[in-house]
Structures are given as structure tokens and as C-alpha cells.
Amino acid sequence: MIPFVTAGYPGLAATEKIVLGLEAAGADVIELGVPFSDPIADGPVIQMSSFEALKKGVTLKDVLGMVRRLRRRTQVPLVAMTYFNPVLQYGPRRFVGDALTAGLDGVIIPDLPPQEEKDFQAEARRKGFAVVLFISPTTPPARARAIAKRAKGFIYFVSLAGVTGARRKLPADLKARLTATKRIAGRTPVCVGFGVSSPKQVRELGPYCDGVIVGSAVVNKIREGLRSKDYVAKVAAFIRNLKGEHV
Amino acid sequence: MKTFLPDKSGHYGVFGGQYMPETLMTPLRDLEAAYRKMRRDASFKREVEYYLRSYAGRPTPLYFCRQLSSILGRGKIYLKREDLLHTGSHKINNALAQGILARRMGKKRIVAETGAGQHGVATATVCALFGLECHVYMGTEDMERQALNVYRMKLLGARVVPVTSGSKTLKDAMSEAIRDWVTNVKTTYYLLGSVGGPHPYPEMVRDFQTVIGKEARQQVLKIEGRLPKYLVACVGGGSNSIGLFHPFFNDRSVRFLGVEAAGFGLKTGRHSATLVAGRVGVLHGAKSFLLQDKEGQVKIAHSVAAGLDYPGVGPEHAYYRQTGRAQYAAVTDREAVEAFGLLSRTEGIIPALESSHALAYLPKLARHLKKNDIVIVCLSGRGDKDANTLSHESH
Numbered sequence: 001m002i003p004f005v006t007a008g009y010p011g012l013a014a015t016e017k018i019v020l021g022l023e024a025a026g027a028d029v030i031e032l033g034v035p036f037s038d039p040i041a042d043g044p045v046i047q048m049s050s051f052e053a054l055k056k057g058v059t060l061k062d063v064l065g066m067v068r069r070l071r072r073r074t075q076v077p078l079v080a081m082t083y084f085n086p087v088l089q090y091g092p093r094r095f096v097g098d099a100l101t102a103g104l105d106g107v108i109i110p111d112l113p114p115q116e117e118k119d120f121q122a123e124a125r126r127k128g129f130a131v132v133l134f135i136s137p138t139t140p141p142a143r144a145r146a147i148a149k150r151a152k153g154f155i156y157f158v159s160l161a162g163v164t165g166a167r168r169k170l171p172a173d174l175k176a177r178l179t180a181t182k183r184i185a186g187r188t189p190v191c192v193g194f195g196v197s198s199p200k201q202v203r204e205l206g207p208y209c210d211g212v213i214v215g216s217a218v219v220n221k222i223r224e225g226l227r228s229k230d231y232v233a234k235v236a237a238f239i240r241n242l243k244g245e246h247v
Numbered sequence: 248m249k250t251f252l253p254d255k256s257g258h259y260g261v262f263g264g265q266y267m268p269e270t271l272m273t274p275l276r277d278l279e280a281a282y283r284k285m286r287r288d289a290s291f292k293r294e295v296e297y298y299l300r301s302y303a304g305r306p307t308p309l310y311f312c313r314q315l316s317s318i319l320g321r322g323k324i325y326l327k328r329e330d331l332l333h334t335g336s337h338k339i340n341n342a343l344a345q346g347i348l349a350r351r352m353g354k355k356r357i358v359a360e361t362g363a364g365q366h367g368v369a370t371a372t373v374c375a376l377f378g379l380e381c382h383v384y385m386g387t388e389d390m391e392r393q394a395l396n397v398y399r400m401k402l403l404g405a406r407v408v409p410v411t412s413g414s415k416t417l418k419d420a421m422s423e424a425i426r427d428w429v430t431n432v433k434t435t436y437y438l439l440g441s442v443g444g445p446h447p448y449p450e451m452v453r454d455f456q457t458v459i460g461k462e463a464r465q466q467v468l469k470i471e472g473r474l475p476k477y478l479v480a481c482v483g484g485g486s487n488s489i490g491l492f493h494p495f496f497n498d499r500s501v502r503f504l505g506v507e508a509a510g511f512g513l514k515t516g517r518h519s520a521t522l523v524a525g526r527v528g529v530l531h532g533a534k535s536f537l538l539q540d541k542e543g544q545v546k547i548a549h550s551v552a553a554g555l556d557y558p559g560v561g562p563e564h565a566y567y568r569q570t571g572r573a574q575y576a577a578v579t580d581r582e583a584v585e586a587f588g589l590l591s592r593t594e595g596i597i598p599a600l601e602s603s604h605a606l607a608y609l610p611k612l613a614r615h616l617k618k619n620d621i622v623i624v625c626l627s628g629r630g631d632k633d634a635n636t637l638s639h640e641s642h
């Protein structure tokens with residue numbers, strides 16, 4: 001189970017608490033979204049959380065600082081999800097160094113395909129910092145094999161053509177595509193994301209992959225919990241529920 | 248000699264590229280393959296030329312501005328009259344060619360982004376002509392200041408989708424168009440309106456706009472028997488300017504001058520002068536210059552001209568800037584509005600506010616001119632769409 005939260009929504013201190021709650025609820029990896037002004041791969045919910053975090057002035061540096069603080073209290077794998085421009089302005093080499101020092105395990109960059117910024121990607125590889133690659137419904141088999149060969153950390157398997165956001169129905173051929181991807185992935189774990197939002201979907205996908213990424217549905221729970229101020233508990237309960245462990 | 252930019256991977260030096268989600272990688276490659284095939288296909292070329300001529304009204308005149316030249320005191324000012332084209336701007340050159348490409352690729356659903364609404368109108372027009380379904384994303388702020396164009400698009404049968412996120416202008420409309428494309432990628436053709444975005448768009452849109460420069464080059468040689476000293480064009484995303492400049496790339500004596508929008512003034516931070524005041528960054532699929540803060544968050548651009556109100560710029564311009572092949576300057580809203588009035592009064596031509604930026608630089612340029620130096624200004628569009636906005640302002 002890999003929940004996604006936008007770092008800094010509703011605030012940085014809150015995100016720290018949520019992360020610890022998610023770990024306690026059984027999250028295997030936690031994805032930390034770095035807010036960006038133009039999140040082209042995201043649907044309305046994550047756009048909203050990203051804009052809210054930006055209003056609070058949350059930066060990539062702040063997110064690394066938060067990771068450093070979290071590392072005193074948890075060893076759960078933490079992966080950042082950021083668009084490329086904040087990394088470019090931070091300095092790609094410096095980012096790899098600082099991220100490793102802070103205790104970040106990898107980064108997911110939705111607008112960085114494997115063929116761009118080869119220096120940065122090679123530097124990350126040399127230093128053992130995972131740049132997670134994607135395989136999507138439009139990726140042809142030969143390219144998927146090439147991506148699988150280079151993959152580090154895990155393969156982010158995009159369930160559907162589209163942007164992030166909870167969907168009631170997932171594509172009919174998803175399981176078949178997952179099975180094919182598992183076959184070429186070798187020992188690299190394959191995790192499914194985009195659209196997943198219900199325990200039933202998690203249960204159904206479980207046997208076909210190594211992990212399920214849930215983003216918009218988690219952010220939605222945070223938003224719903226904001227009024228009652230108990231969003232940490234609510235989000236943790238949601239993750240337990242997704243995992244099928246009712247409390 | 249032919250210039251060979253971009254390279255095979257879609258880069259102009261360090262600029263350009265394909266900074267896009269994995270889901271779009273294969274569609275972009277398919278698009279590139281289709282475009283390469285069409286470029287070699289004589290029937291595609293003939294079809295594009297046919298529509299440019301008999302539908303859009305090409306070739307456009309190269310008009311000598313006698314009065315304007317005499318007021319400026321130095322130089323011979325020519326206007327490349329893209330404003331006379333069907334739908335009122337150069338955007339139709341690209342929209343027609345891409346529409347024909349989309350049709351030949353078997354795509355029936357078109358999405359586009361628009362700022363001023365000129366590209367939206369051009370796209371809606373082409374969709375009406377070819378019977379394609381058309382969805383145009385437009386920021387709500389732009390819908391307000393370009394209400395006439397919203398009406399035109401709807402009249403042409405397009406769906407205008409209001410975009411309320413971020414700055415509610417072109418940048419956000421483009422993000423939404425990309426989100427639509429990534430979601431409906433099997434059926435949908437993304438008809439991008441300028442020379443930005445991921446490869447192959449900057450190359451393809453440039454090629455479709457070079458008709459401006461190719462004609463202008465022939466015309467000026469015919470009229471004057473010599474090449475111009477300067478080419479001047481406004482730069483939003485950069486398509487009318489690159490379309491004028493590129494065919495002169497190897498004429499080393501010809502200087503390129505791109506004019507950006509300084510909005511309320513460069514010092515106020517409220518402008519769209521990406522090449523003059525921005526830094527290298529990645530937005531909407533390409534590495535180029537970008538208006539951004541030090542954290543890499545994209546800034547909200549400002550210009551009185553909706554078509555220039557974009558914090559990015561095409562990667563080929565970034566390359567021209569870096570290599571010194573072109574110079575870039577910026578003029579304020581106020582200067583552009585003055586030039587808008589000046590051309591109207593002196594030549595009886597109402598220019599688009601976007602094009603007025605190019606005109607507004609002429610008084611500054613004139614100081615560096617000799618009496619007989621030829622200057623070609625790209626009059627990228629006509630100003631009817633702006634009359635409404637300006638008539639509400641007090642001047």
C-alpha cells in the first residue's frame with residue numbers, strides 16, 4: 001500500500017503527522033507530493049492540494065527538511081513526487097545529494113521521461129537514488145521492456161490514460177496489462193497508480209501487482225477531515241480500510 | 248543551405264525536448280512519424296497550399312508604410328500583412344495545416360488552447376471546414392477580455408471550455424488541453440497554437456508558419472532587390488516571429504528582433520517578457536526560458552495583449568537568444584497601446600494589440616537605422632478583437 005499526500009497540505013507540520021499515521025496504518029511506502037504551479041499530470045483534487053500548499057510557501061527544500069525530521073522517527077520508505085522544474089532550479093546534482101542525505105529513497109517525476117536529462121538520471125543511478133520510471137497504457141511492448149530494464153525502486157504502472165483522480169471503474173484490460181508487465185519486470189516491483197480509490201479495487205488488483213498507489217482518494221480524505229480536525233485519524237483509518245483491515 | 252534544428256531528439260542546443268508524461272510519449276512519436284511522412288508527401292503539400300491560397304487568402308501583401316516611415320524619419324518600414332488572412336491572424340496558417348494533418352491521421356476530435364482567442368477561432372474555423380469535433384480551452388479571464396472571439400468560436404460550432412485554475416489565462420488553458428489530450432489520447436488530436444510544447448510541435452508549427460518568411464523574402468527581393476536590415480515581430484509563444492525569421496536564418500546580414508510584452512513595466516514584475524527577464528526552466532513539455540520564482544514555480548504573466556500573456560516561449564527562440572542569432576526587447580502595455588493608435592491613424596490599419604508590440608519598438612529601432620534600411624514588421628493580426636477592451640479604457 002502506497003498512499004500519496006501533498007507535502008504542505010494542509011500544512012507541513014500536519015503532513016508530518018499524517019505520514020506517521022499512515023505508517024502506523026500499514027503503509028509500505030509513502031509518496032510525498034512536492035507542490036507545483038502547473039501540475040499537468042494531476043486532476044482537480046491534487047491540483048487543489050498543490051495550490052493550497054503553494055499558498056503556504058512550501059518548497060522542495062522544505063520537503064527535504066521534513067524528510068530529515070521524519071527520519072528521526074520512522075524508517076518507512078519515502079519517495080518524493082515532483083515535476084521537473086523545481087528540481088532543475090534546485091540543481092539536479094545538488095538535489096540527488098541533499099535528498100540522499102535527508103533520507104529520501106527516490107523520486108517520481110511525471111514530466112521526465114527516461115530519455116531527457118540523462119546526466120541527472122545517471123548521477124542518481126551512480127549514487128543509488130531511485131528515479132522511478134513509468135509504464136502507461138500507451139507504452140508499446142519494446143519500450144516497456146527497455147524501461148523495465150532500467151527501472152530502479154519500482155515501476156510506476158499507470159492504470160489508465162489520463163490524469164490523477166479517483167475513478168469508480170478501472171479499465172477492463174488492466175489486469176491483463178499488469179500481468180504482461182509483471183512478466184517483463186523481473187525482480188523490480190510493479191505498483192499500480194492513477195484512479196484507485198476503493199477497497200474493492202485494491203483487493204482485485206492485489207494479486208496482479210506488488211503495490212497499489214492511492215493519491216486523490218487520500219487527499220480527499222484529508223480535505224473531508226479538515227473541518228473536524230481529526231484528519232490524521234481519518235486518513236489512517238481510510239488506509240486500513242483500503243488494506244482490508246477494518247478497525 | 249538547410250538548417251537542421253532541432254536535432255533527432257527534438258532539441259535546439261540544450262532547449263526543447265519532450266518533458267511529458269509517459270502516456271504521451273508514444274502519441275508524440277506517432278505524431279512525429281505522421282508529420283515526417285506528410286512532409287514528403289506532395290499531395291499533403293498541395294492540399295495545404297490550396298487551402299492557404301483559396302480559403303485563407305495567401306499570399307498576404309508586403310505593404311510599404313509611407314506615412315509611418317516618414318514619421319519615424321529613418322528606414323523603410325514594410326508590414327507583412329498577416330492581419331488580412333481569414334480569421335484575422337497568422338494562426339490560421341498553422342491551424343489549417345495541422346487540421347489537414349489530423350484529418351489524414353484519422354483523428355476526429357480536436358482539442359486546443361487559446362489566449363487571445365485567435366488560435367481558438369482559427370482552430371474552430373478549420374474544424375467547421377473539415378467536420379471535426381472541436382474543444383477549445385480558454386482561461387476565464389481571457390474569455391472576459393476577448394468576448395467577441397468566444398462568441399465566434401461558439402458560432403463556428405466549437406465548445407469553449409472555461410478554465411478557472413491558476414491564473415485563468417493561456418498557461419492554464421494549455422495545461423487543461425494537455426490533460427484532455429492525455430485522457431482522450433486514442434481519439435484526440437492536440438492542435439497546439441504556437442511553437443512551444445513538446446517536440447515535434449515547435450518544429451512542426453514553425454514549419455507551418457515559415458510561409459510568412461518565405462513569402463516576405465521573395466516579396467522584398469522583388470520590390471527592393473535586396474534583403475532587409477531588420478525583421479521585427481512580437482513574441483508570445485513565438486510562432487509568428489519564428490515563421491518570419493526562420494527562412495532568413497542563413498542570411499547573416501538580416502537581424503532578428505523579437506518584441507515581448509513588458510506589461511506594466513519590467514520592474515513591476517507584472518509582464519510577459521520571458522526571454523528578456525526569465526530564466527531557463529521546463530514548462531509544458533519543453534526546456535526554454537520561463538518566468539518563474541527561484542523555487543521553480545511558474546509566475547503569472549501579464550500583458551494587455553491576451554495573446555502574449557504567457558510565461559513561457561518556444562525553445563527555438565531560447566536557442567536564438569543564447570546563440571545571439573536574434574535579439575529580444577520588451578515594450579510596455581502603454582507603448583503598445585500608443586502604437587495601436589499610431590498605425591490606425593497613419594496607415595488606416597488597426598493592428599492586433601499583440602502585433603502593436605512589434606510596432607511599438609520601431610521608434611527605438613529607428614535611431615539605429617540609416618535612411619534606406621529596410622525593416623519588415625510582422626503584422627500578425629488585426630485589432631478588431633481588441634477594440635472592445637480598449638474602448639473601455641480611458642485614453
Ligand SMILES: Cc1ncc(COP(=O)(O)O)c(C=O)c1O
Nearest residue numbers: 365483484485486487554627628
Ligand atoms: C495576432 C496575434 N499575434 C501574436 C500572437 C502571439 O503568438 P505567437 O508568438 O505564437 O505568434 C497571438 C496569439 O494569440 C495573436 O493572436
